[in-house]
Amino acid sequence: MSKSGTTTPARATIRTVAADAGVSVAAVSKVLRNAYGVSDGLRDKVQKSIEKLDYRPSTAARGMRGRTYTVGVLLVELRNPFLPSVIDGVQRTLGKANYKALMGVGEARAKIEQSLIDSMVDMRMDGLLLVAPRLSGDRLARHAQRLPMVVIGHHEPTAALFDTVNSDDRRGARIAVEALLTRGHKDVHMISMPEENAAQNVYREREYGYRDAMVAAGLADRIRFWRQKERFAQPDGTIDALLESPDRPPAVFCWSDIAAVELINKAAARGINVPEDLAIIGYDDTPTAALPLIGLSSMDQHGTQIGELAAAALLSRIEGRTVPEHRLIEPGLILRRST
C-alpha cells in the first residue's frame, strides 16, 4: 500500500513454468489437463514449479483452443426465491469437478438473456446452465446446438439437444390442491399468472395439476382461475378482487408464495380468518412462508437437489454425452397454519 511504485511482478505463464521445471511447454500443458503420457517424475517437477511461481493458466488463452473449465449460469431474476438453493447445489457439484460457475442475471427479459448467453459463448464457456429462462424452446435449441446446455425451471420434455431438470410442477400442484380438498373444501380456486406468462410453462404445469386434482375429485365445474395482470408479481388488484368477491372461495391455491403471501396479508387486514374462512397453499416454500406470523403452507421444490442434478448433467454432457436426459423431481408439501 505504498505510494504507487510497487510494480506488480509479471504474471507467470506456461513458458515460465516450463523453463523453471526444465521441460517443454507441451509437457506442462499435459500436466495441467492431466492428459495421457506423463510420468510421475515429470508431473512432480511441474507441480513444484507451478506452486513456486504461483502459476494459474489463463482462461482467456485456454478458451482459444481447449476448455475453460467454466460454465455460464443464467439466472432469471435475483429476487426469485427459488434461486439460492439451486445455486448452492450447482456450485457444490461443479466445485467437485474443479469447474467454476459464472452467472448472468437476465432480468426476466428475453433480450437480455439472449445477450448474456452470447457473452458466455463469446467467452468460450464449456457449457450453459439456464435457470427458468424466458427464451422460447427453439431459441434454446439453437443455442444448445453450439454447446452443452441444461435447463432448469422450463419444461421441454421432448427437447433433443439439451437436458432439463425440473420440479414436477404438475404433480406438486395436484398434491397441494388435494390437501385442500381433503379438508373438505369444494370450491378451490387458483391464483395464477397472466395467460401469456403462464406460457412460461412452469406455471401452465401447475395449472394442469390444479385441474387434474379438481377433475379427479369430480369438481371440474368448480374450476376457476384468478389471473394476475402484471408481468411479474406486482400487486395489481386481482387479490383484492378475489377477497371482496361474493364468490370468494373457501380455499385458494397460488402459483407462488409471492401471491400467497400477499393474499394472506390482505386477508388478515380484512379480518378474514385463515384457515377457517380461507385456506391457502402457496408454492416455493420461501423463508417468508415459514415465519410464524405468516405460517403459509407451501410446496418445497428441493432446489438444492435440482441444482446438483442439473450440474451433474451438464458435466456429463461436456464429457460427451449427447442423448438427452429429462428429469422430474417430486416436490414436498409443507403444511403450516394456513391450511
Next chain:
Amino acid sequence: MSKSGTTTPARATIRTVAADAGVSVAAVSKVLRNAYGVSDGLRDKVQKSIEKLDYRPSTAARGMRGRTYTVGVLLVELRNPFLPSVIDGVQRTLGKANYKALMGVGEARAKIEQSLIDSMVDMRMDGLLLVAPRLSGDRLARHAQRLPMVVIGHHEPTAALFDTVNSDDRRGARIAVEALLTRGHKDVHMISMPEENAAQNVYREREYGYRDAMVAAGLADRIRFWRQKERFAQPDGTIDALLESPDRPPAVFCWSDIAAVELINKAAARGINVPEDLAIIGYDDTPTAALPLIGLSSMDQHGTQIGELAAAALLSRIEGRTVPEHRLIEPGLILRRST
C-alpha cells in the same frame, strides 16, 4: 432439430468479416474498437459485413491482448436481501457503456471468494466489483494492484488502490436509534453480529452509530449489545434470551431485518405487543419488513443508487482514473408499525 447432422455453420471470425468487406483484418479491428483512423465509408462496409455474417468478436481472444468489455461481480451470498437492487443499478450503468457483468457467488467464505476472483482475473475481465466481500483489506489491495476494482459494503475509507461505495451505516444506525429515543425509550439495546463478524466492518459501523446516538442522548450507561452466536443469521437462542430476560428492553435496534423479523415473530408468539411493549427497527428494508403482517420499520440503503455509483466508478477506473474515490450514501428511515 433433426437427427443430429445439422452441423452448425462455423462461427464467423474477424478474418471472415475482413474478406467479406474487402478490407484488412486490422481495419475491422479498428472499427470494432472504434479506434482512430477509420473513414465513414470503411466503417459502413465493415458494419454491413458484421451484420450480414452475424459476427461477434471472441471475448476469449480479446482477452489475450485487449479488453474483454466484461467486469466480474463478486456477490457475498445470494440470500442477502441487499443484492437485487444493487445489481439492478450495476447492470443498468454497465449496460449503457456496453459492458457486461458476470457474477460469482462467494458463499460468504473468503476461500471461495479468493478462487472466484482468481477465475475472473484469469478470464481477463476488465475490472472487479466486489459486493460485501469477506476478504481482508490487504488481500483486497493486492487484487486491486492487478486490475481496476470497486468495493461495495465494506468500509475501507483510506484504501488507495480501489474505490468504495457504501451506505453510511454509522449514520443510518444513528438515525434509527434516534427514532427510538424520540419515542421516549431510554433502554435501547442492539442485536448485533458475533464479535468476529462485526469485524465485517459494515456491522461495526452500525454499532458505532448506535453508540453515537446513545452517547449523544446521555445514555451511555444504557448501551447494551445482544450478540448472535452463529456465523450467519441462523436462529440461535439469542433472541429468545432477550425476550425472556428480566432486563428485556422496551426498544431494540437490529443489525439487519434478518434478526428483526425473527424478533418480531417471536415477540408475537409470546404475546408481547409491538410496539407498545417492544419497539423494533431493523436494517435493509427487505420485502418481508414491508408486509402488513410484519410491519417492521427499517433502514433503506438505496441499493440501486449504490450499484449505479459503483459501476460508474469502475468504468472510470477502467478508463484510467487512479485517484481513489470513497462515497457514502445516506440511508433513509422507513417507519412502520413496529416503532
Next chain:
DNA sequence: CAGTCTACGTAGAACGTTATACGCGCTGCA
C-alpha cells in the same frame, strides 16, 4: 535379431484478436 508396441516427451502450428509500425497519397507551405 528384426520388427512392433508402448510410454514418455517435444516441436510447432493453430486459435482470434489487438496494437505497433509503417506505407502511401494528398495538402499546404516555404
Next chain:
DNA sequence: TGCAGCGCGTATAACGTTCTACGTAGACTG
C-alpha cells in the same frame, strides 16, 4: 520544388494456451 504533416489503411508480431504429429528409447514378440 521539396518536404513536413495528416488521414487512412495494411502487414504482422504478439498474446498464452492446446493439440496433432512425431521422435526416441526400451520392452516385448516371434
